[in-house]
Amino acid sequence: MSLRHAILTLLETEPASGYDIVKHFKQSLGYFWNAKHQQVYQELRRLSDEGWLLCVEQAQSDKPDKKVYSISPSGRAELKRWLAEPAAPNTLNDALLVKLYAGALAEPAELRVEMARHRAIHQDTLDSLQDIEQQYLELDPAEQARQRLPYLTLRRGILGERAWLAWADEVEAELAARAEQLNAEAFDK
Amino acid sequence: MSLRHAILTLLETEPASGYDIVKHFKQSLGYFWNAKHQQVYQELRRLSDEGWLLCVEQAQSDKPDKKVYSISPSGRAELKRWLAEPAAPNTLNDALLVKLYAGALAEPAELRVEMARHRAIHQDTLDSLQDIEQQYLELDPAEQARQRLPYLTLRRGILGERAWLAWADEVEAELAARAEQLNAEAFDK
DNA sequence: GTCGGCATGTAAGCTGTTACATGATTGA
DNA sequence: TCAATCATGTAACAGCTTACATGCCGAC
Known part of the structure; x- marks a missing residue:
């Protein structure tokens, strides 16, 4: 279980509310971690109970009040302990491939409609990751150096999506060929 | 939940025991579906209860008896129904990227040790996928045409692993540069 | 004789999803 | 006025992992 460690990692950079964390997962970090708000709020509660987080309730006049969490020294120690552990490689269960x-x-x-639908999603993801990359590349060199490791995780997303799209080209070519064959057979009759 | 549909898909090709199915997941199909034996046996029971599978107990003299499952007409109908549904795109939770x-x-x-460990695993996976591809390419054209769709799922595995390894090159270059910098700093003192 | 492969399961627990629930503010 | 954004939660359920459990056969 590393949702807790993904949260600790985010809070290590800067304090945030549950809502903020979910937003990060939905936006830039979605290519390496995903979680719904229900799970995040529960995990924040548990992390607080274990003393790994500090929580400050912050009143806001124009918006609902929020709870801002930050990592505690024991939380940082736990994160370091976990970083030293070997991680199991990811296994994937991909329904599209089963189909x-x-x-x-x-x-x-x-099948062709489904592939087109997935292609559009992957293309959108790639576009937004490349936008983020562009922002990174416009930073001054010192700031780039500081953010080099997060940037490398972004690169994983970009290379991964490009590979997905290259694969989709192969699949769509084959499905198009099949469709033409069916057409030709129909014509023969 | 598509474990049940992954199992139906496998059994659509040929009847198999739970043990066989797990072996498939561990070997060639591991790049698109993974499940432990405990989960597979439970799911087989449920699929049988719903009438989607037929089960024949087969005694063996030299090995333990086994239950051979095959897909039933209603199972095939269910598989077709599911194929027509749109699939949600995969989300990933990758602990290595968090680290x-x-x-x-x-x-x-x-970090460097961990990356090297993961690289070795991905390289092994790629090697074994490429072996399977080689076998496919040695088939006669008619058989290749028949297995074209499963082959395309194999291509996904191959392109995905190659992309992973290309990314690992970028990461390892950066980690090596960091190590050298640390060395240089130590030398300055 | 012990290790790996064949073959099947139960039970407990953890992780993640879906459904339900509330309520203010801001912009179209 | 309708939808979206901000903000937080509870409860039930589905999916998956880990631990426990058994037993035969063949090879080294």
Whole structure:
């Protein structure tokens, strides 16, 4: 379980509310960690109970009050302990690949629609990651050096999405070829 | 939940025991679906209860008896129904990227060891996927055409692992540069 | 004789999702 | 007035992992 450590990592950079953390996961950090607000709020409670976080309630006049969490010394110690542990490599369960594998049973047109839908999502993700990269590249060299490690995680997202899109090209070429074959067969009759 | 549909997909190709299915997940199909034996056996039970699978107990003289499952007509219908549904794109939670992001807090050498460990695993995966690809490419064209869709899922694995390794090159270059800088600083004193 | 492969399960616990719940403010 | 953003939570359930459990066969 590393949601707690992902949260500690975020709070190590700067204090934040649960809402802020969820926003980070939804936006820039979504390519390496995802969590819904329900899970984040529960985890924040538990991390506080264990003394790894400090919590300050902050009243706001124009917006609802919020709880701003920051990492405590024992939280930072826990994060360091965890960093020294080896991480298990990621395993993936990819429903789209199952569908493609079983694709002979599906309507050919359905597969193409589904691929196009996923392509659009991946393209959007890539675009927004590249926007973030552009911002990074416009920083002065000292600041770039400071943010080099987070930047490398961004690179993972960019290279990963490009590879996905290159794969989609192969798949779509094959599905197009199949569609043409079906057309030709229909024409023969 | 698509473990059940991943199992239906496998059984659509040929009947298999729980043990066989787990072996498939561990070997060739591991790059798109993973499940432990405990989960698979439970799911097989449930799929049988719903009438989507047929089960034949098969006695063996030299090995323990086994239960061979095959997909039923209603199972195939369910698989088709599911194939027509849109799939949610995969979200990933990658502990290694969290560690890299928080890497400023870690011992630099630890990060390099961890990256090397993961690189070795990804290289092994790539090697074995490429072996499977080689076998596919040696099939006669008609058989290749029949297995084209499963082959495309294999391509996903190959392109994905290559992208991972290309990313690892970037990361390791940066970590090596950091190590040298630390060395130089130590030398200055 | 012990280690790995074959073969199947139960039970407890943790992680993550879905559904339900509330309520203020701001912009179209 | 309707939707979106800010802000936080509870409860039930589904999915997955870990621990425990058994037993035969063949090879070294």
